[in-house]
Amino acid sequence: MRKKRERSWLVLLAAGLLPLILGILFTFIAAQRTEQxxxxxxxxxxxxxxxxxxxxxxxxxxxxxxxxxxxxxxxxxxxxxxxxxxxxxxxxxxxxxxxxxxxxxxxxxxxxxxxxxxxxxxxxxxxxxxxxxxxxxxxxxxxxxxxxxxxxxxxxxxxxxxxxxxxxxxxxxxxxxxxxxxxxxxxxxxxxxxxxxxxxxxxxxxxxxxxxxxxxxxxxxxxxPPSEALKAWRQVFLTFLPMAAILSLLFMALVSNWLKRRLSYHDELRRGIANNEFSVNYQPVYDISSVSCAGAEALLRWQRRDGEWVRPDVFIAAAEAESMIIPLTQHLLELIAADVKQWDVPPGFHLAINVAAEHLQHPCFVSDIRQFATTVAEKSLVIILELTERSLISEGQEVAEKLSLLRREGIEIAIDDFGTGNCSLSYLQTFELDYLKIDRGFINAIESVDGETPVLDAIINLSHKLALQVLGEGVETPMQLEYLKNHGVMFIQGYLYARPMSSEALAHWLTNEGRLPLVSGLSDDASAPL
Structure with missing residues (x-):
């Protein structure tokens, strides 16, 4: 922390000097042009x-x-x-x-x-x-x-x-x-x-x-003579100096605020974990073949003690930047384990958990997943680890060995948001995978003006050839559901079926609606935003 504060002071000093340095440079150029x-x-x-x-x-x-x-x-x-x-x-x-x-x-x-x-x-x-x-x-x-x-x-x-x-x-x-x-x-x-x-x-x-x-x-x-250019520069710089001072103060204020947020996020994330400010929402997954709920994806949420909600993309990015993503994921596993104890779900119920690349590459990853699997073993869940394409690029061989070890122990692997990253198609054969989740951007193309979805069709066909189960996320309309069903996609996730909900709401929902087939058409609840 002391080193971070020292670096912060240097950054703050640089922010204050930046307008002055730029002012010297720009006024130097302006003075030269004026004299010319x-x-x-x-x-x-x-x-x-x-x-x-x-x-x-x-x-x-x-x-x-x-x-x-x-x-x-x-x-x-x-x-x-x-x-x-x-x-x-x-x-x-x-x-x-x-x-x-x-x-x-x-x-x-x-x-x-x-x-x-x-x-x-x-x-x-x-x-x-x-x-x-x-x-x-x-x-x-x-x-x-x-x-x-x-x-x-x-x-x-x-x-x-x-x-x-x-x-x-x-x-x-x-x-x-x-x-x-x-x-x-x-x-x-x-x-x-x-x-x-x-x-x-x-x-x-x-x-x-x-x-x-x-x-x-x-x-x-x-x-x-050089003295004339110097005199011209001095006149221009003295004119610019008040503005440079204002810009310096503004830059320092902005950088100071950013540094406070950056420094505070590390502490806030720790306090948030200690104060139980995090919770988990679950979004059900629909199995088209069995016309019922096949499982759910766990989604971490953060509400501060003052009632303010922090967007997931914000705090997850902050956790990755502040080396807090592993403690946060470990806390997520603890929260899920506590929730699962209250559920009444049939054996084989799928539970998808997002895993960060940093955690996947850490030595504690396998032991963390094993401990979690042991904690929820009595529910006979099928645990699915959802990885981004970025997770597979770095330390490829080591990651492949970890995933292979966990799969032998009953853990299944899915690639999340496929097609939006930089993953080579060769990774689909290099790594032992079970599911491929199609990003909602490709799903939305189903209702495009020309009605052509060559990329989506290619992804589905490739998944079938590699014997991978396919899940379409972000499904919101009956047309999208019908298209995916006709193309052999057996799992869907989105507002058309159910929105994310708390653990208690999921338990109630599974009892009353989870075993019912998906009714074609959008319900009022399904169209509500998160």
């Missing part, structure tokens, strides 16, 4: 600005192409005016091949394009070219972007955008979140603002997002 969306938004804004600036630059180039580059002496002032009054541009001008004919910054024949941008031109010179550069001859420390277009005759026009406009814009966007923002035109110089310092975080790393323009050869790259 912020990077995407920032990159989209920078890209839109770069595209708008590119549109403006090409408009300038088209405007310059209207001038005759051979008349730079006459148009020089116009070009200077255009360059000085139009935002963004460091210089605009007209060219022929690599030579600058006139420029808004330096007038006529200021030099070459290569000298202006301080890098060689591609060979051949493309008709349309964009390039980001680290600096120009007039401002070597400030980046710029060249927009250049050349006509077939070698004449062309250029617009040189001052990179400071881009740097200021990128700095304004990236500074609040300490982003490193960079822009690159046509694989040229990377214009960059911000710097990501080396940071060591166990959970968060720098996030990188890159995007390119569908209209221009422009690439935008945004890098966020």
């Amino acid at each position: 969306r912020q990077l995407e938004t920032t990159a989209e804004v920078v890209l839109n600005h770069a595209e708008n600036l590119s549109d403006h630059a090409w408009d300038m180039v088209r405007q310059l192409e209207k001038y005759d580059p051979r008349a730079c002496g006459y148009i020089g002032k116009d070009i200077q005016r255009i360059g000085s009054v139009t935002a963004y541009f460091r210089s605009v001008g007209l060219t022929k091949n690599n030579d600058v004919l006139c420029s808004s910054a330096y007038g006529q024949h200021p030099g070459t394009i290569e000298g202006m941008i301080r890098m060689p031109l591609p060979t051949p010179i493309p008709d349309r070219w964009i390039q980001s550069v680290a600096g120009t001859a007039g401002a070597p420390q400030r980046p710029a972007v060249l927009f250049f277009r050349q006509q077939p005759m070698g004449y062309g026009a250029f617009a040189l955008v001052d990179g400071q406009y881009l740097l200021d814009f990128m700095h304004a966007l990236g500074m609040p979140r300490a982003y490193q923002v960079s822009i690159q035109f046509n694989h040229g110089y990377r214009i960059e603002t911000g710097h990501i310092a080396a940071e060591n975080h166990l959970l968060f790393n720098s996030l990188v997002y890159r995007t390119t323009s569908a209209r221009y050869p422009v690439t935008i790259s945004i890098i966020s």
Whole structure:
């Protein structure tokens, strides 16, 4: 019990920590996604600005192409005016091949394009070219972007955008979140603002997002420091923390209640046995061939001292989970033995008892059954042990030897709820069996819409070939009875014949109705629920 309580405390602690751990995980993912969306938004804004600036630059180039580059002496002032009054541009001008004919910054024949941008031109010179550069001859420390277009005759026009406009814009966007923002035109110089310092975080790393323009050869790259992801996670987690605390308390309450029930069931089952809270109901079995009651199945029931009934599936599952199924079955045998003493039944009356797999595999099983058989020997009953298919799967050889030993001593064996488990058909030949009980699910199929019952027919035919008696359980209608009778099923059990009843009620029922043939049709009592 102490070890159970220690495990219970660990389970309770795990239940309390689970929402917090899940909260950390989910908020971590949410923070990463939030930061990623912020990077995407920032990159989209920078890209839109770069595209708008590119549109403006090409408009300038088209405007310059209207001038005759051979008349730079006459148009020089116009070009200077255009360059000085139009935002963004460091210089605009007209060219022929690599030579600058006139420029808004330096007038006529200021030099070459290569000298202006301080890098060689591609060979051949493309008709349309964009390039980001680290600096120009007039401002070597400030980046710029060249927009250049050349006509077939070698004449062309250029617009040189001052990179400071881009740097200021990128700095304004990236500074609040300490982003490193960079822009690159046509694989040229990377214009960059911000710097990501080396940071060591166990959970968060720098996030990188890159995007390119569908209209221009422009690439935008945004890098966020780990501290931003951590800050985003902290904000999301603090928002989630009250909910995580509520969920932790709720989980702990639910698990605590479950643990109390789980721990208490072991003690309650022991107290229930000690306080005689268990009783046995018996459901009669009808023998079609002798048109009378052939026996009954014992069904354990539990009513607590406060009057509350506990469902059999609940307390039996709890008994199996809490290693109480063997003491409970031993108590069942004691209760049955006490009831049988009050009965007046003919020799050969069948008494079916359900046996759990754990009990069947326990060393005390054979001695328990022998002791019970000795206790009720004076009534000359036929004791039938009803086993589930699961009982036959584990420890197969040992189980087969036990069953064979008991059969030699007059005990008969039945498989209960056949067809609903995982039993291989080979087990029907491996184990020495006497009865096969067909689950009510197959019986209900008799009145299905299409009227076809291939599985039920196969089970009945297989039982006959293996010389097994067949019992149909859950029979509720005359149609089901007639079908089973026509297919050679000699035993039935269900509301059509009788409902489960107490030992005293069974004794009275056997005296007054047990020897009477089954009347076709459902009685009011027979249709009542358990």
